[in-house]
Amino acid sequence: MKLFHAPGACSDGIVLLLDIIGVPYEIHELDVRKGDQRQPDYLAINPKGKVPALLRDDGRLLTEFPAIAFWLARKYPEAELLPTDPDGEARALELLDFIVSSIHMRGTALVQRPSAFASSAEAQEEVKAMGRQAIERGLSQLDRELGDQKFLMGDRFTLPDAAAYYVLSWQPRYQVPLGKRLESYYARLSRLAPA
Numbered sequence: 001m002k003l004f005h006a007p008g009a010c011s012d013g014i015v016l017l018l019d020i021i022g023v024p025y026e027i028h029e030l031d032v033r034k035g036d037q038r039q040p041d042y043l044a045i046n047p048k049g050k051v052p053a054l055l056r057d058d059g060r061l062l063t064e065f066p067a068i069a070f071w072l073a074r075k076y077p078e079a080e081l082l083p084t085d086p087d088g089e090a091r092a093l094e095l096l097d098f099i100v101s102s103i104h105m106r107g108t109a110l111v112q113r114p115s116a117f118a119s120s121a122e123a124q125e126e127v128k129a130m131g132r133q134a135i136e137r138g139l140s141q142l143d144r145e146l147g148d149q150k151f152l153m154g155d156r157f158t159l160p161d162a163a164a165y166y167v168l169s170w171q172p173r174y175q176v177p178l179g180k181r182l183e184s185y186y187a188r189l190s191r192l193a194p195a
Contacts, residue, residue, distance in 0.1 A: 065100055095152050095160035
């Protein structure tokens with residue numbers, strides 16, 4: 001397998017999953033600040049022009065964080081990245097979707113790229129403020145979901161933890177305080193990450 005990855009992007013969570021699973025894979029790094037994801041050679045592989053993208057051994061490409069994470073969990077069930085009961089699996093996917101769609105896409109994307117959502121400087125500041133509010137609400141919800149557990153689904157690391165890992169790693173950029181519980185949780189996740 002080959003993972004198309006930009007260090008510091010959401011693909012960090014897929015790297016974490018692959019390392020926890022322990023299967024061999026190759027990383028092809030893209031510098032998204034330089035626009036590698038928009039170069040013709042990469043667009044020929046992934047017309048969406050973003051990361052993560054996983055080129056499977058069968059030659060098929062998977063894109064989008066939740067789809068790649070879910071495929072990895074199903075492909076390598078021995079890693080126990082998803083609960084096996086329908087209710088547990090649905091709950092894990094619900095948390096995964098919340099982190100990716102609400103905290104990442106409704107929060108950090110607005111703060112990081114306000115020009116994609118508004119043209120004037122004044123409107124862009126409003127977009128950033130809305131994004132920061134979405135991050136704050138999302139982290140507050142994540143804190144409630146975590147509670148006093150070791151991981152979001154209890155004692156085992158699962159898919160939503162991989163998404164939380166990358167989102168929490170971004171928080172110094174946005175200066176949104178995590179609080180003690182999420183700080184401890186992020187420290188636990190970081191100890192699982194590759195050196």
